[in-house]
Amino acid sequence: QQQVKQSPQSLIVQKGGISIINCAYENTAFDYFPWYQQFPGKGPALLIAIRPDVSEKKEGRFTISFNKSAKQFSLHIMDSQPGDSATYFCAARKGSNYKLTFGKGTLLTVNP
Amino acid sequence: DTGVSQDPRHKITKRGQNVTFRCDPISEHNRLYWYRQTLGQGPEFLTYFQNEAQLEKSRLLSDRFSAERPKGSFSTLEIQRTEQGDSAMYLCASSPDNYYEQYFGPGTRLTVT
Numbered sequence: 001q002q003q004v005k006q007s008p009q010s011l012i013v014q015k016g017g018i019s020i021i022n023c024a025y026e027n028t029a030f031d032y033f034p035w036y037q038q039f040p041g042k043g044p045a046l047l048i049a050i051r052p053d054v055s056e057k058k059e060g061r062f063t064i065s066f067n068k069s070a071k072q073f074s075l076h077i078m079d080s081q082p083g084d085s086a087t088y089f090c091a092a093r094k095g096s097n098y099k100l101t102f103g104k105g106t107l108l109t110v111n112p
Numbered sequence: 113d114t115g116v117s118q119d120p121r122h123k124i125t126k127r128g129q130n131v132t133f134r135c136d137p138i139s140e141h142n143r144l145y146w147y148r149q150t151l152g153q154g155p156e157f158l159t160y161f162q163n164e165a166q167l168e169k170s171r172l173l174s175d176r177f178s179a180e181r182p183k184g185s186f187s188t189l190e191i192q193r194t195e196q197g198d199s200a201m202y203l204c205a206s207s208p209d210n211y212y213e214q215y216f217g218p219g220t221r222l223t224v225t
Contacts, residue, residue, distance in 0.1 A: 006154075032212045043116075043203055043216035044155065089154045093212065098143065099168065100214060102154030 003027055004092050006103025013110050019077040021106045023090035026071065030092040034100070035064065035075045038087045047088075048075070080110045116217030118204050124223045125194055132190045133220045137206030144187050145214060146179055148172065149201040155216075158202075161187060194224045 005024045013019045023033075034049035050057045050064040050073065057064045063076040077084055087107050091100040117136045125131050137144050142163050147155035158177070160168045163184035173179075176194075181187040191198055201221050205214040 034213070036216075041218075041221075043118075043205075043218045046213055046215065049213065091154070098160055098207075099145065099157035099170075100147075100155070102156070105152070105154050 003101050004090060004103045006090050006106060008106060009104070010107040011109070013080045013108065015080065015082060015110055015112050017080050017110075019080045019084070019108055019110070021075045021088050021090070021108070022072065023074065023103050024072045025092050027092070027094060028071070029094040031095055032093040033064070033066065033073050034091050035062075036089045036091065038089065038105075044089060077108075082110045082112050084108060085110050116204055116206050116215055118217040118220050120220060121218060122221045122223075124225065127194055127196060127224055129194055130190065130192045131194060131222065132188055133202055135187045135189070135204030135217060137186070137204070138215060140208065141206035141215075142184070142209050143207045144181055145205040146187070146189055147203040147205065149203055149219070155203055158189075191222075194222075196224050198222060199224045
């Protein structure tokens with residue numbers, strides 16, 4: 001059972017465009033939703049995270065939108081740059097269960 | 113503070129051999145996690161330590177896997193009698209108490225031939 005479903009699997013965007021990656025979860029006990037960025041051969045790096053008590057969080061060019069009733073959340077990358085080309089993972093965690101459950105990832109390519 | 117470090121970065125071993133990986137968390141981070149990541153997949157949780165206590169193990173962690181954190185600082189992950197299916201990136205992460213964010217190391221890439 002895949003608890004966090006991520007789409008699309010891959011995404012190609014032109015420089016300056018908006019990249020949108022979506023995730024859906026099943027377990028309503030999840031209470032923390034981070035996004036990680038991973039470059040080839042590197043470990044995942046925390047990008048931005050949100051708690052379900054807010055509907056949106058923005059940090060620089062990165063925004064998380066959260067829809068609790070639909071059990072969905074998304075990452076928006078504004079003014080996408082070639083340096084943003086990486087694999088992006090959404091994840092979720094529930095309460096005192098400290099492990100993160102990850103989506104399968106989205107390979108983002110930003111063309112110059 | 114240089115972040116979470118892992119050693120070695122790459123390991124090639126023959127099937128049936130034992131391997132051990134080391135993780136050094138960020139200083140004063142009491143929580144330490146091990147994840148496994150296969151090609152094209154997200155990281156999957158293996159086990160979690162609060163100081164030296166191993167509090168949770170995934171069913172992915174078969175009897176051939178053992179993890180320790182003897183003094184609540186660095187941790188080791190040992191795989192005995194390696195199989196080709198063990199080939200993956202093994203990731204370590206750490207976090208302080210009462211803190212949701214987990215910070216990952218660069219990982220150890222294991223190849224079993």
